[in-house]
Amino acid sequence: MKLIKIILPLLFITQLAMGQSVDSLQIRKIYDEALVNGHTYRNLEYLCKQIGPRLSGSVGAQKAVDWTKKLMEEYGFDRVYLQEVMVPHWVRGEKEEAKILVDNKSINVPIAALGGSVATPKKGLKAPVIEVQSLNELKSLGEAQIKGKIVFFNRAFDPKPIETGVSYGMAGDQRRAGPSEAAKYGAVGVIVRSLTHSIDDYPHTGSTTYDEKGVKIPAAAISTKAANELSRLLKLKSANPVQFYFKQNCETLPDALSYNVIGEIKGSELPEQIITVGGHLDSWDLAEGAHDDGTGVMQSVEVLRIFKAINYRPKNTIRAVLFMNEENGLRGGQKYAELAKINQEKHLAALESDAGGFTPRGFGFDAPENLYKQLKGNWQKLFEPYDADRLSFGGGGADIGPLKRTVPGVVLIGYRPDSQRYFDIHHTPNDVFENVNKRELELGAAAMASLVYLIDQTGLKF
Amino acid sequence: MKLIKIILPLLFITQLAMGQSVDSLQIRKIYDEALVNGHTYRNLEYLCKQIGPRLSGSVGAQKAVDWTKKLMEEYGFDRVYLQEVMVPHWVRGEKEEAKILVDNKSINVPIAALGGSVATPKKGLKAPVIEVQSLNELKSLGEAQIKGKIVFFNRAFDPKPIETGVSYGMAGDQRRAGPSEAAKYGAVGVIVRSLTHSIDDYPHTGSTTYDEKGVKIPAAAISTKAANELSRLLKLKSANPVQFYFKQNCETLPDALSYNVIGEIKGSELPEQIITVGGHLDSWDLAEGAHDDGTGVMQSVEVLRIFKAINYRPKNTIRAVLFMNEENGLRGGQKYAELAKINQEKHLAALESDAGGFTPRGFGFDAPENLYKQLKGNWQKLFEPYDADRLSFGGGGADIGPLKRTVPGVVLIGYRPDSQRYFDIHHTPNDVFENVNKRELELGAAAMASLVYLIDQTGLKF
Secondary structure: OHHHHHHHHHHHHHHHHOOOOHHHHHHHHHHHHHHHHOOHHHHHHHHHHHHOOOOOOOHHHHHHHHHHHHHHHHOOOOEEEEEEEEEEEEEOOOOOEEEEEEOOEEEEOOEEEOEOOOOOOOOOEEEEEEEEOOHHHHHHHHHHHHOOOEEEEOOOOOOOOOOHHHHHHHHOHHHHOHHHHHHHOOOOEEEEEOOOOOOOOOOOOOEOOOOOOOOOOOEEEEOHHHHHHHHHHHHOOOOOOOEEEEEOOOEEEEEEEEEEEEEEEOOOOEEEEEEEEEEEOOOOOOOOOHHHHHHHHHHHHHHHHHHHHOOOOOOEEEEEEEEOOOOOOOHHHHHHHHHHHHOOOEEEEEEEOOOOOOOEEEEEEEOOHHHHHHHHHHHHHHHHHHOOOEEEEOOOOOOOHHHHHHOOOOEEEEEEEOOOOHHHHOOOOOOOHHHOOHHHHHHHHHHHHHHHHHHHHHOOOO | OHHHHHHHHHHHHHHHHOOOOHHHHHHHHHHHHHHHHOOHHHHHHHHHHHHOOOOOOOHHHHHHHHHHHHHHHHOOOOEEEEEEEEEEEEEOOOOOEEEEEEOOEEEEOOEEEOEOOOOOOOOOEEEEEEEEOOHHHHHHHHHHHHOOOEEEEOOOOOOOOOOHHHHHHHHOHHHHOHHHHHHHOOOOEEEEEOOOOOOOOOOOOOEOOOOOOOOOOOEEEEOHHHHHHHHHHHHOOOOOOOEEEEEOOOEEEEEEEEEEEEEEEOOOOEEEEEEEEEEEOOOOOOOOOHHHHHHHHHHHHHHHHHHHHOOOOOOEEEEEEEEOOOOOOOHHHHHHHHHHHHOOOEEEEEEEOOOOOOOEEEEEEEOOHHHHHHHHHHHHHHHHHHOOOEEEEOOOOOOOHHHHHHOOOOEEEEEEEOOOOHHHHOOOOOOOHHHOOHHHHHHHHHHHHHHHHHHHHHOOOO
């Protein structure tokens, strides 16, 4: 034991002499804590397995609020509290049914109502189908071709972009705006090809947004395999047109009271200046919400836990914010931004993890270009040994986005894990704890803690 | 159609004018082919599901030889042929049995004989257990403590290294040399903690090497959960010492005839100069050998297929080499190197993919430092848009390693995918096709093809 007491400080001095900075040693400490003693994985297991789905307004969402508050209290953070926020309360109702009907045959296919969708008539909705690839094609077909039909948006994910989020962005208008646009031309319902590269049997749910002044027609996601089959059948010459039948009894209830859950370590030098690190606590009703976004919230809590565990006392106040209602309303993010303005809070930076708990690649920065160049120049080499050194220009996240409007000057940062597997499971029942790798998750938490440490140390001044 | 014919060349010219090099356009073409029309995933599915396990000397290995030869012939490569090689032929026999015996209780635990191990006596082997953490501890205990016992090597993977291969390297001596060393002190058997970070119920097999002059004692891997339980029981005070029982009837048969499978595209300018790209065709008997190394062989074949598909005629001869017997002998790699010398072949570079079909990070180079710096300086930016730009110093692979001794000057390169998930499934029945992500696999093939293209274009001269 005595020998160790002598050797360890010597090692420390030697490492410094060998050109390793205090920062690189501190980051190594952060990683060691995350990888050797990390709590992220066990916390995520609890959230997924003991609580599970937690769509805004649900019992699961309330349980997640209560448990994460208690968890952060038990960690002994300086302050743990809730922010009230009224959230949309949509419920799926019974499991949906759907069939392709062609020439006296009836083929069952997997669908899932889009979040926010209205129900079909009680006995379901049956109509001829028309396939379109885009909102533009819909427009060009017009009322003459669309009226009375179920519109089938079938534009596939483009495989060419390297980041899968780009493909998601390119295909996403079909789900978000498709139902509302199709209604304008007299469509009676909409089915949307699931937003994924994967060819499988899982419908991927997700929000759609109706034009408040327009007619609301029922809308559902269909699995990619079923979409391919439907498209194939539509191309065959048949005596009768292909029809589609689906039944869903989802509904939107009155807004419900819910909460953002916040934990803080108070700054030792600039307690009034805040660095936020967060993810969203709500998930889709079909999933455990492991990667979306259980990983992000548990990593955010872990950042603060690591700081306490390694006795790092930050200069600024560090806040873990578990946002409510990212999936279907963003009310938590908006409330957080609104209160920041009302309370005249000073925000240095906000970091969001909402792209899955996959192996880290780096971070994207929404900052003045000059500042971005400085921080990249100073920090990239520190992340290199951890394969998390891709510091790119442009970034942020849905929940921290509103902060930019209410607190000008705040630097927004998106945590960037590898994107390849995310949309295989996104918004499906496959988004479960078992699909999260412990080390990938922990490395993400360590990368996030390291970045928050560097922001805290520098105050973003170089 | 006509418009496209006009626009595409214009786009090409515009891209050139915008500073995109011919190389970057060619690489984009390679990626598009891999991602849009790729065959890697379907070929891997065939190898895993129609052929499956393919340990050297097995029926599966021969089927894999026949099928990959036929596949490359069907692709129309310029030359497809086999290289004869005699390989070890070890067979596991019946499924192993094992129990922890403590105070009249008997606890079944999952084990798997190490590759190359001898059998236990027919009725199994029962003896008191002694746990050690290292070969050094074994030595310090000596014959007094070890004789007549089953030695339990239980040093866990170190979680701190970022690359999991480092932890594998640090723990691997227990499996490779443990049985042989323990026999020197009179041990009657050896069980080794599975070489993985994961705490689960799967024993991870793998080769052990006996000292040819020593006593050969039976050796098996035990799952990490069972290892933790056994270690816990050994620490309890008990009236009777903890005993371990295991039964395995594996054996080593006479060497068998097998083959390296080789496909070539002949160089248009320097046909006598060879660039090798390869992986190993054999796998452990317990697994489909998806990541180890079905991905590597199918990616290697894909490199040549992509070149043909995009009409790229290489200057040098490009060879896909599917090595036999990496897992328990390396005879294929040795034969390839030996024949290269005998035939006075000229080898420019050899690239190996044997670290799993995970998302690409980059490549490691075993090259003169000056050359490494030049190629990094010239190529890194080309791989940046594909997140595969980690070009590190030092690399290679087991199968291409022997080439360095027989063809001095050849540059050896290891393909580096992300390493986090590899050892979760390595050498277990979980190494199946379902655990491979299509895009990660395809991105790897594209990165490899892009690197081979750059080597071919430059001849490694800058």
